[in-house]
Amino acid sequence: MATMHDVARLARVSVSTVSYVLTGTRPISQATRDKVLAAMAELDYQPNAMARGLASRRSRILGLLMPMDERGLGATETAFVTGAAAAASTAGYHLVLSPVGGGDLDDLRRLATQRMLDGVVLMEVQLADERVTVLQEAGVPLVLIGRTGDTSALSYVDIDFEQTVREAVAHLVGLGHRRIVYVNHSAATLASGYGPALRTRDAFVSAMTGHGLEPVMIAAEDSAAGGRAALAAAFAQAPELTAVLAMNETAIFGILGELTGRGLSVPDDVSVVSMVTSPQVAELATPALTAMTSPGSALGRIAIEALLRHLDGPAGGRHQQLLPCALEIRGSTAAPRSRQPMGADQ
Amino acid sequence: MATMHDVARLARVSVSTVSYVLTGTRPISQATRDKVLAAMAELDYQPNAMARGLASRRSRILGLLMPMDERGLGATETAFVTGAAAAASTAGYHLVLSPVGGGDLDDLRRLATQRMLDGVVLMEVQLADERVTVLQEAGVPLVLIGRTGDTSALSYVDIDFEQTVREAVAHLVGLGHRRIVYVNHSAATLASGYGPALRTRDAFVSAMTGHGLEPVMIAAEDSAAGGRAALAAAFAQAPELTAVLAMNETAIFGILGELTGRGLSVPDDVSVVSMVTSPQVAELATPALTAMTSPGSALGRIAIEALLRHLDGPAGGRHQQLLPCALEIRGSTAAPRSRQPMGADQ
């Protein structure tokens, strides 16, 4: 393994010159630069990341802390990760994914405090998130995906749930639906302060009310069984429902199964819209689901770019941005059977 | 940020003594150790990972190179990752996940060659995998999940596909099925030399032949549409089929949809077994799928443990191990309608 000294000797320059060629910190004449580059190529030189990190006090490693529960990562999260990785790589940074579950805050603290990470992107932030506190105390630059309850001081990128729900509801209302049920995450999730669940709930209420319609929300466990139960509950509360809006990638399959089980056809009897859903998952269902597609990879890229800005200038200030999901119409929505489309209010 | 010097000064010992307390490389008296530990606690000392890595030539970081395609990570892969992360953490190592796609071999080479990773676990290994070559050239200790074509020189952990297929077939045959179709990954995937697809194909042929039955295999694209097409092809080739064995988590939903579309009921008309499938996914379907559950987290743990053994003693030699999937019977398999169970051959 060649070192900088080897390169310097071969190129007949000093080590510092080699370093300047590498980092561009000081001007170097073209002739010298060429000599050095030739020597590096000949020796197949690769800088030692540890030494570089120690001397420069920057590891050039960014952490992406992601949740890893038993359910696995959806295509949405994956798009997010690849978007972030690409952005980091472009900027010459490595992105390491750390599967810190809820429990191991200590592990997180260690990572942050050992100066191994220049900055961190936090996924799936809770409204009150201990990890944020830990990282702030450790003084690690931070960008959130999602928002804490108090959004004042931190940088974040998040899905614009309000806008997304509004669009989804408008789509259904535009088709002529009046009785629309929103299937959210579980009651426990809501109680735990999961931002997306709470925000969409509120947005749904306000969107429906805005159309002069009555909002009905059902909480569903994240499982197929939960979806089936939720649909039953929905019919109990709103017997004439003609459309279901759901933000629960797991439950939605139960919902569809139960619909079929009741002899109801999608979309003729009941329209279904799935929110924050990747095209891949939407296509799994028969018929393919009309869905609000999340801006996954853009979200990842923007988060990393904001983080990098923080590293360069601490004066950078906060970056706060919301991105809406895009409506993609597939086979699971249509005008309700019993009425004409009403052209509604948009 | 306190350094070792600060700790040494406060404890009135030399830096090397502090280091020995930390690493346990040399004996230290209890009295001194206590003084040092007290000083560390008081200063809230955390060793600097970079400095430690530079001096010791070990980063204490293990890499897990995982594929990140658009489809996302299944629960199977996730279990794998969490198993690996837990094992690494127990041993005092960090595990970083690197989402290296197919393209960026350079990025991989850089990571490996910059001495940032002590060792690497490679997921989703192809029969002929360039990444293996790159890493071997870089001299990075390596453990594979999956196997290359030539298994002689490398350490690996893999699913025992032969055994898994044999069990799945035995289950169906035991129920009385005679016409069983195997839905594999796509023809392109097979052609690309994807080990699991090839091994299960061979195992299926041999298992069926062993029962005196004719093996019928269909290649399916990894999509719901692919599954539907595959089922149509299956009925074309084997009109009286009563059971489908599938190893394609995506296509299986299309298969189920198409079955329902044809007015066939699962499991009464056709039994379905899904291979290398997590309980979470199996439960998504209605009825829940009888599946061969992969030993995900065990696989991850074992891979990391083998890797750590490589780091300690290069004399460690290879570690090669196969783990079978466990049959979990749910609602998608039953005796075929037209015949009695036959008690078959086990």
Added chain:
DNA sequence: AATCTTCGTCGAAGCGGTTCGACGAAGCGG
């Protein structure tokens, strides 16, 4: 022409640890 910048390069001092050789103090057998 003398002085002042700017440019390009060098040498050396760290960055925060690990590790090796050395060395005094005990503990030991003979």
Added chain:
DNA sequence: CCGCTTCGTCGAACCGCTTCGACGAAGATT
């Protein structure tokens, strides 16, 4: 009682790179 290990500790030399101050050679300024 003496020489010989063993134990516990220290000092110093790195690990491979960045970065700062210095300095000679040009080019610009007056």
